[in-house]
Amino acid sequence: MANYKAALDKDVTKRYLAIDQGKRTQAMYIWIDGSGENLRCKTRTLEEVPKSIADLPIWNFDGSSTGQAEGSNSDIYLHPVAMFDDPFRLGNNKLILCETYKYDHSPTETNHRKSCVEVMEQAKDEHPWFGIEQEYTLLNTGKHPFGWPADGFPGPQGPYYCGVGADKVFGRDIVEAHYRACLYAGIKIAGSNAEVMPSQWEFQVGPCEGIEMGDHLWMARFLLQRVAEDFGVVVSFDPKPIPGDWNGAGCHTNYSTLAMREEGGIKHIEKAIEKFSKVHKEHIRAYDPHGGADNARRLTGLHETAHIDSFSAGVANRGASIRIPRQVGEDGKGYLEDRRPASNCDPYVVTEAVVRTTILDMPLELP
Numbered sequence: 001m002a003n004y005k006a007a008l009d010k011d012v013t014k015r016y017l018a019i020d021q022g023k024r025t026q027a028m029y030i031w032i033d034g035s036g037e038n039l040r041c042k043t044r045t046l047e048e049v050p051k052s053i054a055d056l057p058i059w060n061f062d063g064s065s066t067g068q069a070e071g072s073n074s075d076i077y078l079h080p081v082a083m084f085d086d087p088f089r090l091g092n093n094k095l096i097l098c099e100t101y102k103y104d105h106s107p108t109e110t111n112h113r114k115s116c117v118e119v120m121e122q123a124k125d126e127h128p129w130f131g132i133e134q135e136y137t138l139l140n141t142g143k144h145p146f147g148w149p150a151d152g153f154p155g156p157q158g159p160y161y162c163g164v165g166a167d168k169v170f171g172r173d174i175v176e177a178h179y180r181a182c183l184y185a186g187i188k189i190a191g192s193n194a195e196v197m198p199s200q201w202e203f204q205v206g207p208c209e210g211i212e213m214g215d216h217l218w219m220a221r222f223l224l225q226r227v228a229e230d231f232g233v234v235v236s237f238d239p240k241p242i243p244g245d246w247n248g249a250g251c252h253t254n255y256s257t258l259a260m261r262e263e264g265g266i267k268h269i270e271k272a273i274e275k276f277s278k279v280h281k282e283h284i285r286a287y288d289p290h291g292g293a294d295n296a297r298r299l300t301g302l303h304e305t306a307h308i309d310s311f312s313a314g315v316a317n318r319g320a321s322i323r324i325p326r327q328v329g330e331d332g333k334g335y336l337e338d339r340r341p342a343s344n345c346d347p348y349v350v351t352e353a354v355v356r357t358t359i360l361d362m363p364l365e366l367p
């Protein structure tokens with residue numbers, strides 16, 4: 001596959017982006033497609049700068065081209081749900097996260113936000129907070145990890161996690177650009193680091209309350225894809241991009257309720273872990289878009305994971321399904337870390353599952 005980014009001169013592009021666009025605003029509508037993993041986007045002009053979601057019109061797209069509808073009845077509705085500043089077009093231009101609805105106004109199969117909002121509404125008095133650690137891998141356009149020797153492998157894992165130096169980390173420009181793009185857009189990005197496998201990175205988003213977790217993580221994924229596109233590099237959210245002795249990629253989900261954060265909260269953390277232990281299989285089905293099949297490649301019991309078939313929990317234990325951070329153990333309050341969600345999980349499905357199990361005592365409704 002040719003690398004077209006190099007063919008387009010970014011300095012030439014800048015000339016056109018510097019043209020005054022007047023009062024009108026460009027709004028890029030963004031949505032999750034029929035894969036439940038990939039994002040799509042398209043742009044429209046708004047005559048005035050939108051101040052809130054209420055100023056944004058419902059729109060539509062051809063769902064037969066995104067795995068979301070048949071050609072004979074193809075229109076899918078886009079309902080704006082969250083608005084962010086656009087770090088690419090700058091000025092008053094906006095990025096608009098949308099939910100997708102079918103012709104009969106029912107949610108599409110991959111619209112898991114609608115039920116997530118309803119569940120978060122029922123649980124709002126507990127103030128559920130989330131912080132997700134999004135791991136991902138940079139690939140060249142030939143789908144080999146970015147910066148790896150053309151036909152082979154780098155030296156074994158060890159020096160790469162939080163590494164520095166041209167032989168330790170690959171693609172830092174993308175990581176830095178993405179971080180600033182997130183800050184500009186208004187994403188609650190919390191940090192970033194190089195991961196255990198070379199060319200694998202992580203960023204964290206949070207703490208976010210309720211539905212905000214899914215909204216901010218999906219938009220942060222969009223920004224990452226969009227930034228990497230500028231560099232001609234591909235982002236993979238596959239949970240085990242390279243088989244063998246290489247770490248997989250997850251979406252560790254840090255979670256607390258108000259009670260867990262208050263004095264003596266550890267009791268509530270332990271209660272939640274007890275509830276998780278009874279529905280491990282159900283959560284595994286919710287923690288990747290293929291009902292556990294993606295995570296089966298990652299959760300092997302090696303490489304800082306617990307085996308997919310067994311549930312475990314422990315203080316500072318990175319080989320457990322659920323880890324209580326050392327500091328939380330010492331303070332006797334704080335949060336827990338669910339290490340099971342895969343890097344390609346839908347955060348709406350994951351956060352809904354966590355709240356159903358730990359707050360609402362309701363069975364999961366699996367996609």
Ligand code: ADP
Nearest residue numbers: 129130131132190204205206207254255256335
């Ligand atoms: P790790 O040690 O597992 O690599 P990180 O530092 O990468 O952990 O991520 C920790 C995440 O936990 C951050 O996203 C942070 O926002 C989140 N977090 C911190 N406190 C809370 C809390 N009380 N409830 C939920 N999430 C939290």
Ligand code: MN
Nearest residue numbers: 133202204252
């Ligand atoms: Mn981390």
Ligand code: MN
Nearest residue numbers: 133135195202
């Ligand atoms: Mn990590």
Ligand code: MN
Nearest residue numbers: 133252337339
């Ligand atoms: Mn973690």
